[in-house]
Every structure is written in C-alpha cells, then in structure tokens.
Amino acid sequence: MLLFDLITSFIKSQEINLKKSQQRMAVVCHVNNSQEELTSFVKRLWHKRKLVISPTIESALDPRLARSKLGEEFDLLVFDARESFEPDALGAVSGVLCGGGCLVVLLPDENSWHSGKSLFNRHIHSLLNNEESVFYFKGDGNLSECSDIEKDNSENKFTNFFPYRTEDQKKAVEKIVDLIQLNNECCCVLTSGRGRGKSSALGFVSAQLIEKNDITIVISAPKLSVANPMFKHLQEQCSNGSYSRAKFKYKKSQIKFVAPDLLLDTLPFADVLLIDEAAAIPLSMLERLLHHYKKIIFSTTTHGYEGTGRGFVFKFYNMLCGLKPSWKKIELHQPIRWAVNDPLEKWIEKLLFLNLKLSEDPEKPQSVSQCKIELIERTELLKNKTKITDVFSLLVFAHYRTSPSDFKYILDDEKVRLYVLQYENKTLGVVVINQEGEFSSELSSAVYKGERRPKGHLLAQTLCFHGGSEQAARLKYSRVMRIAIHPECQLNGLGSFLLQQVIEKEEALGVDIIGSSFSATTVLLDFWHKAGLSLLRLGFSKDHVSAAHSAVMAKALTASGEKIITNLAFKFNLNINLWLQGPLVELSEEIKSHRLLHQAHSKSINIKQNDLDDVISFAKYNRNYEVCMPAITRYIKNQLSLGSELNEQQKQIINLSLKYMNNWNAVVDEIKADVKSVNNINSKSQAVSFLRLTLAAMLKIY
Numbered sequence: 287m288l289l290f291d292l293i294t295s296f297i298k299s300q301e302i303n304l305k306k307s308q309q310r311m312a313v314v315c316h317v318n319n320s321q322e323e324l325t326s327f328v329k330r331l332w333h334k335r336k337l338v339i340s341p342t343i344e345s346a347l348d349p350r351l352a353r354s355k356l357g358e359e360f361d362l363l364v365f366d367a368r369e370s371f372e373p374d375a376l377g378a379v380s381g382v383l384c385g386g387g388c389l390v391v392l393l394p395d396e397n398s399w400h401s402g403k404s405l406f407n408r409h410i411h412s413l414l415n416n417e418e419s420v421f422y423f424k425g426d427g428n429l430s431e432c433s434d435i436e437k438d439n440s441e442n443k444f445t446n447f448f449p450y451r452t453e454d455q456k457k458a459v460e461k462i463v464d465l466i467q468l469n470n471e472c473c474c475v476l477t478s479g480r481g482r483g484k485s486s487a488l489g490f491v492s493a494q495l496i497e498k499n500d501i502t503i504v505i506s507a508p509k510l511s512v513a514n515p516m517f518k519h520l521q522e523q524c525s526n527g528s529y530s531r532a533k534f535k536y537k538k539s540q541i542k543f544v545a546p547d548l549l550l551d552t553l554p555f556a557d558v559l560l561i562d563e564a565a566a567i568p569l570s571m572l573e574r575l576l577h578h579y580k581k582i583i584f585s586t587t588t589h590g591y592e593g594t595g596r597g598f599v600f601k602f603y604n605m606l607c608g609l610k611p612s613w614k615k616i617e618l619h620q621p622i623r624w625a626v627n628d629p630l631e632k633w634i635e636k637l638l639f640l641n642l643k644l645s646e647d648p649e650k651p652q653s654v655s656q657c658k659i660e661l662i663e664r665t666e667l668l669k670n671k672t673k674i675t676d677v678f679s680l681l682v683f684a685h686y687r688t689s690p691s692d693f694k695y696i697l698d699d700e701k702v703r704l705y706v707l708q709y710e711n712k713t714l715g716v717v718v719i720n721q722e723g724e725f726s727s728e729l730s731s732a733v734y735k736g737e738r739r740p741k742g743h744l745l746a747q748t749l750c751f752h753g754g755s756e757q758a759a760r761l762k763y764s765r766v767m768r769i770a771i772h773p774e775c776q777l778n779g780l781g782s783f784l785l786q787q788v789i790e791k792e793e794a795l796g797v798d799i800i801g802s803s804f805s806a807t808t809v810l811l812d813f814w815h816k817a818g819l820s821l822l823r824l825g826f827s828k829d830h831v832s833a834a835h836s837a838v839m840a841k842a843l844t845a846s847g848e849k850i851i852t853n854l855a856f857k858f859n860l861n862i863n864l865w866l867q868g869p870l871v872e873l874s875e876e877i878k879s880h881r882l883l884h885q886a887h888s889k890s891i892n893i894k895q896n897d898l899d900d901v902i903s904f905a906k907y908n909r910n911y912e913v914c915m916p917a918i919t920r921y922i923k924n925q926l927s928l929g930s931e932l933n934e935q936q937k938q939i940i941n942l943s944l945k946y947m948n949n950w951n952a953v954v955d956e957i958k959a960d961v962k963s964v965n966n967i968n969s970k971s972q973a974v975s976f977l978r979l980t981l982a983a984m985l986k987i988y
Contacts, residue, residue: 705788938957
C-alpha cells in the first residue's frame with residue numbers, strides 16, 4: 287500500500303477514539319512524492335475544516351501568514367516542512383486545531399533529512415519515537431512505536447456554558463466585568479496558557495460592557511493581528527455593531543485599536559483600557575499607562591510562541607504591587623478547544639521549547655571572580671538537557687521577542703557562538719554571538735552604495751551603509767544578539783563581567799569589531815558604554831511596540847577596527863545635532879539629553895572629505911537621505927551661491943531641503959502650492975529622487 291493510502295486509512299481508523307477523548311494526534315511522515323501526488327493526497331483528506339500550511343502546495347496558506355488564522359478552528363492541519371521547518375508557524379497554528387483533530391507533518395525524504403547538518407532536525411527526530419499520540423511513519427512506511435490514543439476520558443467531557451467555552455472562562459469574564467462596573471478605579475491581569483480562551487474572554491468582557499453602558503474602550507497590543515480574535519468574538523456577540531479600520535461601533539459605544547507607541551504619544555480618552563499580550567510591551571510604557579488610566583485590564587500569555595509572559599510576570603507583578611496594591615490576578619486554566627492534558631499540546635511544547643522553566647533560587651556568588659565563562663558547542667546543547675533548558679530559559683525570560691525560530695537559528699547556524707556564565711555548575715548567564723562581515727571588497731562596496739543587502743550581517747552592513755564606511759563590511763565582526771542574566775542574580779555586576787570576558791575571548795579569536803543593536807534606553811546605553819562600546823547610530827524610526835529608537839554601539843578590537851570605529855564615532859558626534867533637528871526630532875527627551883549624544887571628539891578627522899563622500903554617495907548611488915542629511919546640509923551651506931548650472935526647480939528643492947530638514951510632507955506641500963513651480967512632485971520618494979539628481983548636477987558627476 288502506498289504511503290499516502292496508509293496514512294489516510296490510519297487517520298480514518300483513529301477518528302472515533304479521537305472524538306470520544308477530545309484529544310488530538312500528530313501523524314509525521316517523510317515525503318518523496320511529486321507535487322501532483324502530494325496535492326492529490328491533501329485534496330483526498332475529507333475534513334471540512336481543513337488548514338494546509340505550505341509554500342508550494344496548491345491553495346495552501348504560506349507559513350509567513352500562519353498567525354492570520356488565530357481565533358479560527360480546524361479539524362485537520364497539514365504542515366508542510368519539506369523545504370524548511372518553520373517553528374513559529376507551527377506554534378501559531380497548533381492552537382487552532384480542535385479536540386478530535388489531527389496534525390499531519392510532512393518532512394523531506396528520510397535519507398536527505400538525516401544526512402543534513404541541522405541540529406534542530408536532530409531535536410525533532412528525538413521526539414518522534416515513543417511519544418503519546420504522535421505517530422511516525424518512517425520512509426519505508428512502517429509505523430514507529432508510540433502510545434495509543436486514550437479511548438475515553440470522563441474528565442474531558444465538555445459542559446455547556448454557552449456562550450462561554452468553559453466554566454473557567456465564564457467566571458473570569460464575570461469577575462472582570464464586576465471589577466470594572468463596581469469600582470471607580472481597577473486594575474486586573476488576565477493570564478493563561480495558549481488555547482485557554484483569553485482573546486475570546488476579552489471579547490466577551492467588551493461586549494457586556496458596551497451592551498450595558500455608553501462607553502469608549504481602547505485596546506492596544508503589539509500588532510493589530512493580536513487583537514483581531516478579540517474583535518471577531520466581539521462582532522459575534524454584538525451582531526448589530528459595525529467594524530471598520532480597527533474600530534468597532536455599537537449604539538453610542540466604541541472600541542478602537544491603538545498601537546502602543548501611538549497610545550503613549552496621544553493618551554486618548556478611554557473609560558477602559560485593554561492591553562493584550564502585555565508581556566511584549568516595555569515596563570516603562572506600562573507604568574506610564576497605569577498612572578494615566580483609571581480602569582485598565584492587562585492580559586498576557588504565560589507561555590508560548592507569542593513571547594514570554596514569565597519575565598513579565600516576575601517584574602510587572604512587583605511593579606503593580608507598588609503602584610496598584612489592590613490589583614487582581616485572574617487565571618484561565620481549562621483549554622477551550624481540546625482535552626485537559628492533551629498529549630499533542632505537550633509534544634508541541636517540547637518540540638518548540640515552549641515548556642521551559644527557569645531554575646528557582648540559584649546559589650549566588652559572593653564575587654564575580656568565583657564564576658567561570660565557558661564557550662559551549664551547539665552539539666552539546668542537544669546532549670545535555672539541563673544545559674539546553676538553562677540556556678534557553680534565560681533567553682526566553684530576558685527577551686520577550688525570543689521565539690522558537692530563534693532557537694532553531696541558534697542550533698543550526700554555524701556562525702553562532704554561545705557563551706555561558708556558570709557558578710557551582712549552574713548557568714546564571716548567557717551571551718549569544720553572531721559572526722558577521724568578511725565581505726569581499728566588491729560586496730562591501732555594493733552594500734555601501736545600496737546595491738546589495740545580503741541576508742544577516744546586521745552590524746557589518748549598518749556600519750558600512752548607514753555609517754558610510756565603504757569597506758567596513760570587509761572586517762570580521764561579532765554581534766551580541768542576546769545577553770541574559772538570571773533575574774535573581776541581576777544588579778550584581780554579573781552582566782558586565784560576562785560581557786567583558788566575552789569581549790576578551792572574541793578579541794583572542796581575531797575579531798576586529800564587537801557590537802550590538804538594541805532598543806535605546808538610558809540604562810542600556812550606560813551598560814554598553816561601560817563595556818567600552820561607542821554609540822555609532824540611532825535608528826530614525828521608532829519601534830511601534832517599545833516606542834524606542836534602535837541604537838548601534840561597537841568597540842574596536844584590532845587596529846583595523848579602530849580606524850573604522852574612530853571615524854564613525856566622530857561622524858556620529860558631528861552629525862547628531864542636525865539629526866536631532868531632522869529625522870531624530872521625535873527622539874525622547876531622556877535620550878536626547880544622554881551624555882553619549884553630547885561628546886566632543888578629540889581625534890582629527892577630515893570633515894570636508896567625509897562630507898563630500900556622503901554627498902557623492904547619495905547623489906550617485908542609493909544611500910538614504912536621512913543618513914547623509916547632515917553632510918548634504920553642510921555641503922550646501924558651504925556653497926557661496928547656487929550656480930547657474932541649476933534651474934529654478936533645482937534651486938527650489940535645494941532650498942526647501944534646508945528649510946524643512948527631514949519634513950518631506952512640508953517640502954511636497956510647498957512645491958504643490960507654488961503656482962510657479964513646474965516640478966511634478968507628489969511624494970517624498972519623488973522629492974528625494976529630484977534632490978539626488980540636483981546634487982549630482984551640482985557635483986557634475988553625471
């Protein structure tokens with residue numbers, strides 16, 4: 287019997303037991319069939335509620351869009367991992383598979399899969415045998431040993447709590463609604479694991495509030511897609527309402543979505559503020575919101591691919607106890623779509639590292655000298671369960687954006703180096719290094735000109751393209767991707783000690799420059815500066831979640847690196863005042879006043895030549911205007927007059943660029959309002975392109 291026939295028959299044979307137990311199962315198999323055969327197999331699967339995730343299968347959903355299915359429900363999920371196993375996508379859609387459903391995972395040909403270097407694939411393979419409700423069909427069609435599906439389980443009988451999915455959810459909604467309606471001020475945190483009905487609970491809360499009151503509710507979340515399931519449930523409960531452009535209107539009430547950065551900037555009126563996935567929003571932002579809004583409900587997922595709620599729980603709860611002593615915590619425990627103790631949920635958690643737990647109350651060193659720093663091989667992580675748990679738990683706790691795909695990257699990419707700080711055989715800290723750079727002269731030059739942008743190499747390409755150092759990407763870089771210290775051991779100098787030791791070890795390996803990119807806060811700027819790193823760049827746009835600008839800091843470890851860092855640090859200090867009048871005008875006052883933005887540079891640098899290089903590279907190539915703006919401004923102002931080689935339209939764009947700095951909307955508006963102007967300019971891109979051509983004419987380089 288052909289493999290697909292075997293799988294189809296097997297799924298059919300398990301349906302009755304799956305439905306009775308409300309458990310879910312996984313069928314994993316290696317596929318060496320044609321695209322037509324695979325498409326035919328998927329079409330033969332009889333489930334009405336079927337979701338296929340694949341970059342190639344006909345009518346399938348691309349893995350990059352997996353999150354768009356959150357809040358929906360399916361009985362069959364086909365996950366195509368033949369080309370690449372996308373862990374974030376699987377984590378997202380695993381929660382939409384209902385009890386009694388089946389997950390089919392398609393892996394590449396068995397021989398090629400096992401012969402590859404992927405450590406993540408080895409990790410997957412280690413979880414394919416003797417796993418409850420996970421059925422692994424090997425390449426020869428034989429089924430590996432596994433535990434059978436539980437035939438029945440009285441614990442998993444669902445009781446009708448309509449419109450709620452569980453009693454757990456019903457009680458949580460009632461508590462939150464009472465808190466809001468019976469108090470002038472209230473603060474509540476709703477927490478849950480994945481698939482417990484948190485988003486629908488927020489929908490029920492909102493529906494009941496607008497049904498009984500004429501109120502305004504503001505909901506904020508890292509992305510609108512996070513809030514979409516809440517709006518979906520809200521529309522189901524209030525069918526007479528209208529939803530458009532992230533705003534729901536019902537009678538005299540409205541519920542609108544506002545992104546975190548805009549929420550902080552505008553502080554719009556709200557009778558009630560809902561913050562979904564609050565763990566993804568910086569504590570400093572949440573603190574300001576707590577001071578401003580009287581009624582605020584936070585929700586967060588305590589584990590899962592969305593990010594981490596554990597770091598949030600540890601730090602945020604302490605802050606709440608100080609600011610809002612009467613705050614309430616409400617937890618959801620019961621799954622809404624599948625049985626309690628669902629074996630597939632447990633398998634997914636192990637597969638995607640979603641079940642990590644931070645070690646509690648570790649023994650703390652009296653002195654940093656008692657600790658040792660160790661460079662560990664990635665292969666060792668798979669062999670040592672304690673080590674991989676300790677390392678990955680620290681990364682999850684410290685960085686809310688850490689996801690399963692990050693762990694795959696750490697395991698699989700040979701450019702990753704992993705350092706751990708240990709005391710008494712316990713891992714208290716970790717640093718993840720990414721090796722970058724070493725481009726050819728031609729490639730580095732192409733990056734500088736904006737012609738090429740190879741994947742990765744963030745630090746090397748930033749110093750080359752944004753910094754304006756044409757050959758910078760030729761050097762050897764180490765970028766600190768992550769640094770984390772156990773929360774119970776922080777503020778004891780361990781982070782600085784770990785970083786300093788790593789810098790020394792990277793220097794011994796012949797690295798030219800070590801650096802990092804991070805969301806700029808005064809604390810982090812001070813931390814990296816203390817380690818000897820120079821501030822070389824501030825991003826021109828704010829992160830929509832943290833409302834912070836990114837910062838790039840780096841330190842030279844060789845003479846070649848010193849030339850680059852010295853020049854770029856000088857350029858940054860020279861340019862920062864003009865940037866603050868233009869593209870960085872919205873930088874927070876806290877960062878604007880930081881000492882690293884007001885440093886004199888004693889090194890003698892040829893300013894005129896540096897400026898000319900930036901102006902030429904903007905006019906002749908494809909470098910960003912914002913990056914080159916200070917040099918362009920100084921160059922134009924140093925011209926005694928705009929010569930006869932320029933026409934009136936060219937002179938106009940030159941003068942307007944000086945007048946409005948980086949406000950291109952104002953530039954475009956004035957050009958359009960000028961009846962004498964013949965410039966056909968209607969957008970920033972058109973205006974910048976025309977300025978580029980005008981500068982080229984001034985320089986006579988065309």
